[in-house]
Every structure is written in structure tokens, then in C-alpha cells.
Amino acid sequence: xxxxxxxxxxxxxxxVAYGWHQLPVPVIAVTQGxxxxxxxxxxxxxxxxxxxxxxxxxVMEIKWGIIPDMSGSVTMRNLMGVDTAMELAxxxxxxxxxxxxxxxxxxxxxxxxxAEAREFAKTLITKSPDALAGIKQLYNxxxxxxDEAMLxxxxxxxxxxxxxxxxxxxxxxxLFRWRLPFGPRRNAL
Numbered sequence: 001x002x003x004x005x006x007x008x009x010x011x012x013x014x015x016v017a018y019g020w021h022q023l024p025v026p027v028i029a030v031t032q033g034x035x036x037x038x039x040x041x042x043x044x045x046x047x048x049x050x051x052x053x054x055x056x057x058x059v060m061e062i063k064w065g066i067i068p069d070m071s072g073s074v075t076m077r078n079l080m081g082v083d084t085a086m087e088l089a090x091x092x093x094x095x096x097x098x099x100x101x102x103x104x105x106x107x108x109x110x111x112x113x114x115a116e117a118r119e120f121a122k123t124l125i126t127k128s129p130d131a132l133a134g135i136k137q138l139y140n141x142x143x144x145x146x147d148e149a150m151l152x153x154x155x156x157x158x159x160x161x162x163x164x165x166x167x168x169x170x171x172x173x174x175l176f177r178w179r180l181p182f183g184p185r186r187n188a189l
Contacts, residue, residue, distance in 0.1 A: 013038070013069060014070055016045075017041045019045065024133035025133065026047050026124050026136060027048070029042075029046035029049045030114050030117050031052070031055045031106070034056045035055060035056070036056075036060045036094075037058070037060040037061055040057055040059060041071060045075055048107040050106075050109075050110060051097040052109070053109050053111070055096070056097075058088075058093065058094045060092050061092070076089075077143065079103075080104040080105070130161050130186050131167070134160070134161050
């Protein structure tokens with residue numbers, strides 16, 4: 001969904017969680033303790049979720065007789081099969097981080113998720129901001145569109161990135177192990 005369309009199609013609670021998808025930068029969530037209901041839906045809006053092994057998760061809204069309503073239906077479909085998403089939403093059962101990872105709710109389980117998230121962010125900072133924004137936009141659309149539409153979108157985004165200053169900097173940094181700084185992200189992505 002494009003930003004303008006999302007603003008018109010979503011309510012405030014949905015924008016809190018789904019808004020992470022609209023940022024043209026990678027978003028990393030760190031979870032520990034419990035991540036239930038709306039908190040889980042906010043974490044699912046992030047591109048990556050790092051968690052402690054003892055963190056507990058639950059799509060808990062069924063316990064109150066309501067449905068997950070903070071964009072969980074959109075974010076969960078990109079992470080797991082519909083049967084698994086429905087089972088979690090219909091049962092409200094709690095699961096530990098290792099199972100959450102096996103189901104796709106968590107990207108990485110580690111003893112110090114904040115430290116690992118920071119290290120991962122340091123890696124991402126060394127990459128072209130244009131390419132990161134393009135990858136995020138492309139992959140967020142890939143599961144909801146036809147093959148033909150996605151192949152066209154790949155071509156469109158690549159044409160906006162190829163030959164631009166940040167793409168050249170990334171190539172030179174990779175080939176020669178240089179550390180040329182990247183310029184601002186292109187707003188067209």
C-alpha cells in the first residue's frame with residue numbers, strides 16, 4: 001500500500017503498527033519479557049524482530065472476544081501460512097521465542113537481542129540507503145502482488161538505483177574495501 005492509500009485505508013491503531021512498513025529504512029524491534037496482543041502487532045510491523053529466548057508471545061485478542069486489529073492480518077500473512085496465523089489468532093495460546101522463530105514471528109533469538117540488533121544495524125549502515133529502501137519496498141510488495149507486477153516493480157526500482165552515486169559508492173566500497181560515505185537516500189524510492 002502506498003503511504004497515501006494506507007493513511008486513507010487504516011485507522012490510528014493500525015498506523016501505529018503498519019507505519020513501520022512505510023518507513024524507507026530497515027526497522028528492528030527487540031522483544032523481551034512478554035509480547036502480547038497489540039505489542040506483538042507493533043513488533044510484527046518491524047522488518048526484523050530480535051528476541052530473548054525466554055520472551056513469550058501471544059495473539060491475545062481472542063481472549064477478549066475481539067480480533068487482532070492493529071494490522072496483524074497484513075503483517076502475519078507475510079511471515080507465515082494462513083493456517084498458522086489463524087491458529088494463533090483463534091487460540092490466543094502463548095508461545096516461547098524459539099517456537100515464535102520457527103513460525104516466522106521472530107527473526108533471531110539471542111541472549112542479548114539489543115546488542116545483536118545494534119550490530120546488525122551497524123552492518124546495514126554500511127549499505128547503500130537507496131538499495132536498502134528499494135529492497136524493503138520490493139519485498140513488502142512481493143507477497144501481495146502477481147509475478148508480472150513484481151517483475152515490473154523490480155525493473156522500475158533497479159532503474160532508479162543503477163548508476164546513481166550511492167550505487168557506485170557501494171560498488172567501490174565492495175571492490176576495493178573502501179569506506180566512501182553514502183549520500184542521502186533518493187526520495188523517489
